[in-house]
Amino acid sequence: MEKSGLNLKATELRLGLPGSESPERGSDKNGNAAVILSLKSFVGSGAKRVFCDATDADAKWVFSVSEAAAGRLFSPRGGGSSNNNNNNHGKVHVGAQVVGWPPIRSYRKNTMSSQSSKNDDDSEAKLGLGCLYVKVSMDGAPYLRKVDLKMYSSYIDLSSALEKMFSCFTIGQCSSHNVPSRDGLSESRLMDLLHGSEYVLTYEDKDGDWMLVGDVPWE
Amino acid sequence: MSYSSLPEDVLEHVFSFVQSDKDRNVISLVCKSWYEIERWCRRRIFVGNCYAVSPRMAIRRFPEVRSVELKGKPHFADFNLVPEGWGGYVYPWIRAMAGGYPWLEELKLKRMVVTDESLELIAKSLKNFKVLVLSSCEGFSTHGLAAIAADCKNLKELDLWESDVEDPSGNWLSKFPDTCTSLVSLNIACLGSEVSFSALERLVVRCPNLRTLRLNRAVPLEKLAHLLRQAPQLVELGTGTYSADLRPDIFSNLAGAFSGCKELKSLSGFWDVVPAYLPAVYSVCSGLTTLNLSYATIQSPDLIKLVSQCPKLQCLWVLDYIEDSGLEALAATCKDLRELRVFPSEPFGDEPNVSLTEQGLVLVSEGCPKLESVLYFCRRMSNDALVTIAKNRPSMIRFRLCIIDPQTPDYLTLEPLDVGFGAIVQHCKDLRRLSLSGLLTDRVFEYIGTYAKKLEMLSVAFAGESDLGLHHVLSGCDSLRKLEIMDCPFGDKALLANAAKLETMRSLWMSSCSVSFEACKLLGQKMPRLNVEVIDESGPPDSRPELPVKKLYIYRTVTGRRIDMPGFVWNVGEDSALRLS
Numbered sequence: 001m002e003k004s005g006l007n008l009k010a011t012e013l014r015l016g017l018p019g020s021e022s023p024e025r026g027s028d029k030n031g032n033a034a035v036i037l038s039l040k041s042f043v044g045s046g047a048k049r050v051f052c053d054a055t056d057a058d059a060k061w062v063f064s065v066s067e068a069a070a071g072r073l074f075s076p077r078g079g080g081s082s083n084n085n086n087n088n089h090g091k092v093h094v095g096a097q098v099v100g101w102p103p104i105r106s107y108r109k110n111t112m113s114s115q116s117s118k119n120d121d122d123s124e125a126k127l128g129l130g131c132l133y134v135k136v137s138m139d140g141a142p143y144l145r146k147v148d149l150k151m152y153s154s155y156i157d158l159s160s161a162l163e164k165m166f167s168c169f170t171i172g173q174c175s176s177h178n179v180p181s182r183d184g185l186s187e188s189r190l191m192d193l194l195h196g197s198e199y200v201l202t203y204e205d206k207d208g209d210w211m212l213v214g215d216v217p218w219e
Numbered sequence: 220m221s222y223s224s225l226p227e228d229v230l231e232h233v234f235s236f237v238q239s240d241k242d243r244n245v246i247s248l249v250c251k252s253w254y255e256i257e258r259w260c261r262r263r264i265f266v267g268n269c270y271a272v273s274p275r276m277a278i279r280r281f282p283e284v285r286s287v288e289l290k291g292k293p294h295f296a297d298f299n300l301v302p303e304g305w306g307g308y309v310y311p312w313i314r315a316m317a318g319g320y321p322w323l324e325e326l327k328l329k330r331m332v333v334t335d336e337s338l339e340l341i342a343k344s345l346k347n348f349k350v351l352v353l354s355s356c357e358g359f360s361t362h363g364l365a366a367i368a369a370d371c372k373n374l375k376e377l378d379l380w381e382s383d384v385e386d387p388s389g390n391w392l393s394k395f396p397d398t399c400t401s402l403v404s405l406n407i408a409c410l411g412s413e414v415s416f417s418a419l420e421r422l423v424v425r426c427p428n429l430r431t432l433r434l435n436r437a438v439p440l441e442k443l444a445h446l447l448r449q450a451p452q453l454v455e456l457g458t459g460t461y462s463a464d465l466r467p468d469i470f471s472n473l474a475g476a477f478s479g480c481k482e483l484k485s486l487s488g489f490w491d492v493v494p495a496y497l498p499a500v501y502s503v504c505s506g507l508t509t510l511n512l513s514y515a516t517i518q519s520p521d522l523i524k525l526v527s528q529c530p531k532l533q534c535l536w537v538l539d540y541i542e543d544s545g546l547e548a549l550a551a552t553c554k555d556l557r558e559l560r561v562f563p564s565e566p567f568g569d570e571p572n573v574s575l576t577e578q579g580l581v582l583v584s585e586g587c588p589k590l591e592s593v594l595y596f597c598r599r600m601s602n603d604a605l606v607t608i609a610k611n612r613p614s615m616i617r618f619r620l621c622i623i624d625p626q627t628p629d630y631l632t633l634e635p636l637d638v639g640f641g642a643i644v645q646h647c648k649d650l651r652r653l654s655l656s657g658l659l660t661d662r663v664f665e666y667i668g669t670y671a672k673k674l675e676m677l678s679v680a681f682a683g684e685s686d687l688g689l690h691h692v693l694s695g696c697d698s699l700r701k702l703e704i705m706d707c708p709f710g711d712k713a714l715l716a717n718a719a720k721l722e723t724m725r726s727l728w729m730s731s732c733s734v735s736f737e738a739c740k741l742l743g744q745k746m747p748r749l750n751v752e753v754i755d756e757s758g759p760p761d762s763r764p765e766l767p768v769k770k771l772y773i774y775r776t777v778t779g780r781r782i783d784m785p786g787f788v789w790n791v792g793e794d795s796a797l798r799l800s
Contacts, residue, residue, distance in 0.1 A: 100298040100705055100730070101680060102566045102596065102623050103654075107355070107381040107409065111514055112564070115491055 159201060159213075227252075231260045240265055259283055266290070267700075267725050269307060269331065270750065273778045274315035285324045286350075287316065291331035293728050293772055294678075295703050297355065300730055300770070302756055304785040307331045310340075311783075317344035325350035332356070338363030342370035349401075350376040360385035361410075368394040376404040376431075386412040393418040397425070404431035408457050408488065413437040424449050430482075433457030436490045441469055444476035451479045458488030461515070465495055478502035487511035494521045504528035508555075511536040513562050519573075523548040533589075534558040539575040539596060546579030550586025558592040559583055566596065566623055577604040584611040592617040599630040600657055605639025609646040618643055619654035625681035625706075628658040635659055641666030644674070651698075654678040664688035668695020676701040686713040693717035703728040710767075711738035718746050726774035734771055736764045736791075742773070743791035750776050756787045 201213035234257055237243055247257040263286035266272060278284075291307025293300075309331045316323055323345050333356045341348060348371045353359075361384065367377065368391055392414045395402075402422065407414065414437065423429060429450055434443075438459030447453070463469050473496065477483075483503045492515045507529045512522070513536040522537065522545045532553040539561050541549070549556065561579070565572045577600045584590060590612050600622050609615075629636055636657040644650060644667050651673055655663065659682035667674065668691035675698050683689070690713040692702065702724065710733035721727055721742075736753065739760075743751040753760045754770035780790040 098625075100295060100300040101625060102563070102621055103298045103678075103680075104563070104566055105297045105355075105381070106299060107383070108513075108562065111490070115514065115516060 162201070227256055230256050234260055238263075262286060263325075264288070268774050268776075269309070269312065270778070270781050271725070271774065271776045274312045274319070276777065278315060278319035282319070284320055285322060286327075287312075287320070287323065287325065288327040288329075289331060290329045293703065293726060294330075294701070295705065295728050295730070296330055300705065300728075302754065302785075302787060305754070305788060306781065306783055306785070308783060309333050310337045313337045313340050317341075321345065322347050324348060325352075327352040327354070328356055329354040330356065332358040333363070334358050335360055335363035335366070339366040342366040345371075347373060349373050352376065352378040352380065353382045354378070354380040355382060357383035360387055361391040362387070365391035365394040368392065368399075369396065372396075372399070373401050374399065375401050377402075378404060378406040379409050380406060381409050384410055386410060390415055390418070392422065395422050397421075400425050401428070402426040403428050404455075405429070406431065406433035406457065407435050408433040410435040410437075416442055420446060420449060427452070429453065431455040431485075433487060434459040436460050436488075439463065440473070440496065444469075444472040447476035447480055452482055453480055454482050455485035455509075456480070456483060456487070457511075458486070458490075460491045461489045461496060462491040462493040463496065465493070470496060470499060473499040474502065481506075483507070485509035485511075489515035489517075492517055494518070497521055497525060500525075501528055505530065507532055509534040513537060513560065516540065516564070519545045527552050529553060531555055536560040536562070538562050538564045539573050540564055541579070542574045543576055543579040543582070544574070546575075547582045550582045554587060555589060556583070556587040557589050559587075559590065560594040561596055562594075563596040563621075563623060571598045577601055580604070581607050581611075584608040589614075591615055594619045594621075594654075596621045596623060598623050599627065600636060600639070601629045601631045602634065602636055602639035602642075603629075603631065605636065606642040609639075609642035613646045614649065615643070615647040616649055617652040618647065618650060619652065619678070620656055621654065622656040625656070626658045627656075635662070637662040637666065641670075644669075644671040649673050652676045655682055656680065660684050661688040661691070664691040668692050671696055673698050675699060676703075678703050679707055680705045681707065683707045683709060686710050689713035690716060693720045699723075700725045702726075704730070704732060706731040708733055711735050714738060715741060715745075718742055721749055721773055722746060722775050724775065726772065728770075728772050729768075730770040732771075733767045736760045736766075736768055739768055739771060739791045747792075748775055748777065750774055750780055751791045752784070753789045753791055754787060755789070760789060 202210050203213055230253065234243070234246060237246060243257060243261060247254045258281050260283065261281045262284060264277060264281055264284050265288045266277065267290050269289045269291050277287075289309065289312060291309070292305060295301060296305070296307075307330060309328055313326075317340055321344065324347055326341065326348075327350070331353075333353060338359055341351070343366075351367060351371075351374075356379075359382075364377075364379075364384070367374065392407075395418070399422070403426075405422075414435065416438065419434075419438070423432065423446055430453060432446075432450065432453055432455070434446075434457055436459055438446075440459065440461055440463040443458055447456075477500050480503060484506060486500065486503070486507060486509070489512055494517055497517065504525065505528065508531055510526075510529060510532060512525075516538065517525075518540050519542040522541045526532070526535070526541075526545065526549050530552055532549075533555050534557060535549065535553070537545075537560070541561065546561075549559075561575065575597055577597060580593070580595050580597070581604050584607070591614055593615070594617075597620075600620065628634055629639070637660055640653075640655060640659070640663050644653070648670075650671055653667070653671065653674055653676070655678065661684045664683060664687070667677070671677075674696050677692060677696070677699065679702075686709055688707070689704075689709040692699070693713060694717055699720075704727075707729075709729065714734060715738055739751050739753055742749065750773065752772045752774075753768050754772065755768070760768055780792055784790060
């Protein structure tokens with residue numbers, strides 16, 4: 001590998017499965033693809049060595065992708081878009097997939113993932129670490145609520161939970177529940193046979209269309 | 220009259236004023252008679268690595284101990300780097316202490332595997348048992364807790380700090396007999412399922428000395444007021460879930476209850492927090508010294524309102540929702556702040572979700588003259604900021620910075636952060652603990668080796684360029700006790716050249732580095748008082764000697780190889796024989 005100057009091609013971050021070889025790329029004795037990481041390019045400080053150059057020739061340091069069985073995985077985020085950015089030459093993006101990084105205790109991860117996530121005015125559903133929160137509004141209610149859809153196993157569960165949540169506002173009049181809603185408006189009214197009250201669950205899908213809850217199977 | 224002719228009981232009385240382990244150890248080295256006197260009157264021992272010494276040896280040397288503190292797994296076990304079944308079992312210690320320390324009063328464990336059997340043995344054998352602290356432990360269930368509750372007649376403290384507890388039956392709390400009135404501290408915050416509220420309430424009512432109560436999430440907010448009114452003497456409170464339907468009666472009840480707690484100094488909990496209920500605690504804010512909001516998903520404006528009312532705050536744990544603006548308010552109000560921990564709300568996201576940058580930390584370092592302990596998760600940093608922080612706070616003792624994306628450079632200059640961290644170690648001469656992150660070359664380690672003379676614990680990830688980095692640290696850091704490294708290009712040379720240093724340390728962890736199996740063998744052979752343990756779940760490491768060792772844990776010990784190693788841990792010892800499978 002060339003060592004002079006900033007060798008962008010050789011230092012470009014590419015991910016290969018064990019056993020695969022990318023062209024022009026060295027591989028270690030076992031024929032595993034060596035994922036070569038580079039330090040970010042230093043403006044004005046000349047070319048720095050990349051990690052694998054700096055170690056002994058015998059013990060080529062690779063990110064452990066070549067030993068995938070060991071359970072260390074990572075993937076570049078943004079589909080490798082971090083490569084060849086102005087400021088991001090081959091920067092390592094190791095996100096949630098790297099074991100041990102960032103250094104957050106499992107207790108914290110578990111606790112955070114089972115809580116309501118932050119209210120973000122522009123988002124309809126916020127994916128936490130294993131939850132699916134959606135905003136629910138009821139016409140005329142002073143504030144919205146959030147529900148974790150993963151807590152319910154059927155539409156009936158969800159509907160009774162929502163009814164309980166909004167019961168303090170229902171005075172028996174016809175009103176509509178919208179799941180979820182940006183501006184809290186609903187249109188249709190249908191009698192709900194199960195609960196004998198007049199409300200209907202609707203939701204806005206990703207195309208922006210209002211859909212009646214129940215058509216699509218719960219899963 | 221010379222010191223050596225002082226009667227034993229006088230010496231013993233003098234020694235009793237010396238509490239610190241280090242000083243006690245020094246006393247025991249003065250002469251044989253002082254060694255003897257001291258060992259008979261030592262009342263507490265701390266074993267930082269449970270495998271460094273055997274329980275029998277500890278009991279033989281110090282026969283009259285009343286308080287034992289043990290730590291098990293390496294620190295990186297917190298981040299899932301240590302496989303299940305690695306070790307850290309407390310049972311052998313408890314079995315030995317059941318016979319050797321029948322009057323044991325306190326047991327504090329961290330990162331250990333505790334079984335119900337162990338807890339039952341404690342309850343059965345230790346008649347004066349008073350204090351049980353299980354911090355980040357696992358392996359036990361509420362059955363074990365029931366035994367403790369039922370049989371430890373003088374129990375004062377039960378603290379399950381962030382432990383992983385199997386929760387099959389909810390009713391262990393009811394096992395505290397009606398005659399139990401001695402509780403001072405109860406922390407059940409980590410328990411998943413509901414405890415019987417009436418049992419809890421009765422317990423609280425009959426324990427007038429209760430100062431610390433940390434509830435679990437299952438305790439509803441509507442019931443908190445009721446509990447508080449039964450225990451207005453509380454000094455430390457962890458709420459349960461902090462959410463309820465918005466009702467004025469619930470709010471005023473809660474606010475009234477809080478205002479009755481005149482001694483409250485520490486608050487925690489606040490799961491599922493509904494901001495509208497936060498003002499209920501305002502009445503206690505002026506006295507608060509510790510605030511743990513690290514699970515509270517409250518936004519910056521609400522946080523600012525809260526924190527601005529706590530001028531006596533010394534310790535704040537909070538999520539990064541506080542943002543730079545909140546930290547600015549903190550710096551302006553809390554002039555007594557000693558410790559700040561800012562945790563990430565969305566560590567696995569690609570983009571920052573909050574406006575928390577290096578600026579927040581700089582502001583706090585400027586505004587809080589007593590700041591000495593920092594844990595800060597953020598997404599960008601600059602050398603300038605670090606230099607400023609270092610110059611502002613030369614009294615810093617613990618500095619742990621986690622820039623979430625590995626190898627992130629100075630965002631202003633794109634340079635490594637060597638100079639910034641270099642300033643930290645240069646200015647903060649009493650620094651004891653340091654965690655590095657961001658883009659770092661060997662230079663930062665040169666700074667650390669040169670200046671960090673009081674450094675005891677160093678955590679490193681994705682840093683350095685060569686063995687020289689590791690060599691700087693091992694040869695330069697005179698006070699180093701614990702070194703933990705992941706994903707750095709450190710290999711054999713530095714390790715072998717500094718083998719003797721390893722015996723002066725508690726432990727060294729290296730994972731995903733460049734250490735060869737051959738070097739591990741050499742080290743194990745050269746250093747009989749080290750356990751060199753290779754962790755490899757995919758098979759015997761000597762079957763692929765050309766590959767670097769995946770995980771390496773080296774620690775000093777006087778008891779030789781441990782006998783409870785699982786199949787994926789190999790002790791590469793003096794006979795260099797691997798375990799037969």
